Amino acid sequence: MKTETKQAVNKQRVLPPVFQYPSAAVPLLITQGAEALLYRSTYLLPSIPCALKYRPSKPYRHPILDVRLTKHRILSEARVLVKCKREGVPVPAVYALDEAAGWLMIEWIEGEVVRIRLNEWLKRRKDEDLAEGVDDEQLLELMTRVGSAVGRLHAVGVVHGDLTTSNLMLRPRSREGLNGDLGAAVNTLEGDIVLIDFGLASQSQADEDRAVDLYVLERAFGSTHPRAESLFGEVLREYGKSFKGANVVLKKLEEVRMRGRKRSMIG
Amino acid sequence: MIAIGLEGSANKLGVGIISHPSPGKPAKVLSNIRHTFVTPPGEGFLPKDTAKHHRTWVVRLVKQAMVEAGVSINDIDCICYTKGPGMGAPLQSVAVAARMLSLLWQKELVGVNHCVGHIEMGREITGAQNPVVLYVSGGNTQVIAYAEQRYRIFGEALDIAVGNCLDRFARTLEISNDPAPGYNIEQLAKKGKVLLDLPYAVKGMDCSFSGILASIDILAGDLKANPDQRDPLTGEVITTADLCFSLQETVYAMLVEITERAMAHVGSNQVLIVGGVGCNERLQEMMGIMAKDRGGSVFGMDERFAIDNGIMIAHAGLEAYKTGFTTPLEESTCTQRFRTDEVFVRWRD
Incomplete structure (x- = not known):
């Protein structure tokens, strides 16, 4: 209950190709949330940090249900973020995404x-x-x-x-x-x-x-x-x-x- | 110290006798017996009939529990009973029985919260120290974690309980309620293969099941009217087993998801599943995969302790009794509404 750090399990995961582009900084696992892994990397230039949110498939779920939920969530998250940003609500900007591969790249927020x-x-x-x-x-x-x-x-x-x-x-x-x-x-x-x-x-x-x-x-x-x-x-x-x-x-x-x-x- | 516990908040009447030896040693179950009010297929249990069942059986069960435990009236320290939550009439009949024993034997009464009973028994049996608890039954669906002397509810079903959703679908299909409707859905689901599209209703750590029940009921009605339907993806014929399979896969995925979210939120990697639905092997399997993925483990229980029983009431009651808690006769009421987080948990740090 009192543990502050979310426990990130140190094990080798098979990550989508975006994580291996040579131009990007090596993704650093920041946290394992309930359903997504959050990495810190860079976008386009080494000086622009980004957050890479990856939703790995959930092995406990039925594969059809899993794909349906992952796609739906990545897309709706991106749509909502874009809308908020446009309207001036304080949220991270969207940089890139691939809903089939299950990742979303957004602005890195300090703090x-x-x-x-x-x-x-x-x-x-x-x-x-x-x-x-x-x-x-x-x-x-x-x-x-x-x-x-x-x-x-x-x-x-x-x-x-x-x-x-x-x-x-x-x-x-x-x-x-x-x-x-x-x-x-x-x-x-x-x-x-x-x-x-x-x-x-x-x-x-x-x-x-x-x-x-x-x-x-x-x-x-x-x-x-x-x-x-x-x-x-x-x-x-x-x-x-x-x-x-x-x-x-x-x-x-x-x-x-x-x-x-x-x-x-x-x- | 020895306590007897009486449970009858739903259709199970349970009597259990527990012994707490010196501190630090595990509790000993002296006896734990149960009698279930089973209704015909297509019917649920009504409060009036359930209360009558409990009244009919309570004396016999208490006598049998005493004989099995091999204890005499003098050995008993307190009489624990379920104060709530649950169905009014069944709770009342068991409370009356507890009061009667208290006056007859000249022993103190201890009113116990049913949900806290489940949690404490789960911790005792599995040895889980400070787990995130998923409490799933016919009447309750909660994700609970302990903090500062209370079992705090992080997430819960906003409408009907998951077990109620399963029970009611069993009624739609008119499958047997013996030993439990959920058990029979589980057996049918093992033969299912096709996953049908159902709503998926998770809101943060809360979830909702009434929309899913309405959808699956419609699908069941369609299937009855037109039994030759095929799955557009695989071309397989859709069966009743597929309905049960789809229902289980969907609702258990929701439960595992909200549990995982609570674990991430409090930073725990242990899960304890309690309540009748906790017996479901598919739920345990899914939860196990999730916990392993997070580097943790899941604690499950078998039907003796997961399904409503008297021993959990005796155990949680005795924990409270040891801290000096008793329920005076004048206050030995019961209540249908009694939230888990209302109980002050004096016996934990």
Whole structure:
């Protein structure tokens, strides 16, 4: 539960040809997510880093189902990212893809995911023996940025589908922030929110889908950061201001929550 | 310490007696017996009839469990019963039986959350330390991980449980409910080859099964009306077995996917499968392949402990009892709604 690093299994995988092009930097495995492997490589020039998302076939699934899901997910992820980028939502840009081979090449985002930064921040506060509620401005400010980013996403008609704190990046604003040592002294919660991993995203304007996004995020804050849960209201407050119709979504969220609660397991 | 556990939240009535020797030693199952209310093909179990079944059998089962365990009333430390979640009437009849024993034997009562019972028994039997738990049964579908004194629900079915989806499809096909509808679907599915297109409904770590049930019911209706259909890809004749096969392949792929996502999220590589659907060999196989791929392992259980039973209630109840938890007679109620994450798990760090 407390392990921070996702366990990447070190074993030889057969990778698609794109991973072996001589012009690209040798792909470096960054993380093994639930269903995709994320590599760091370069795009066109050695100076342009990129993220290469590879969805290997899942041996546990029936091959027909596996192909169907992989194709569908690569394509819908790319479509959604392109749409978001065009509309100015903070997401990585799409560079290239091959849905049959199962890979998608996108812009590399510097920084770290909110989950890790938040854990660091909470731990440091614990070490400094600060009581809960004291000096919460940084956390509140982060929540505001999260609410605004999610609001912009929904405003362009996209729902994320897996909105957890592992899928929100914090990209450092200044050059100094890019170098770990200098960054250590400053606020660990600083940076621009960039939404990542659109593997389960879809194009939808339905209040229901938007509310479920918020509900999933709320639960992600609650389950990984029980102490951060109480400040989730700040996310919702900012979200409510972010686009026309956001308040209807917040109403819907109450319904989804109730239903979530009602899933109190009958029979 | 010795506890007796009574379980009757659905159509199984279970009585189990467990002994916890000195700390650090594994628990000993002294007896674990079960009687299942089986309905005719095409029918589910109704609360009223199920409650009657439990009332009819509970005294006999308690007596038999005591004889099998070779213990006397004096040896028993507490009486554990399922407080919820489950079907109202069956829960009530078992709670009444537990209260009766408590007054008769002058022993403390311990109300137990059914889901926590499954998890604790699974940990005890398999030795899994801190696994991601997939709890799948006729009434529940949850992906659970432990954090800070609670079993937290990471993902769950947003409508009907996976087992309910299987049970209801068995009713559509009017196949036998003996020993369990899911078991008979599993046997049929082993003969299936053609994968039919069904909806695939995963939302983050949550999933939904009612749309799949509606689709497979339509496919079953089509097949009944027109039995000579062929698969466009292979040209094979589509059979009822193919329907069961497609249903299993689809819903279990969804379950393995949400479990894998939860594992990636919490950074664990152990999976424990509990609940009646956990007996399914295909689900265990798929989960095993996924876990191996992540460099981990899967812990499964056989029908004695995976399907609802009394011993898990005794075990989880005794864990709570040892931390000083008891349920006073006035509060020895039961409830249909009782979330896994409502229980304060005092017995774990």
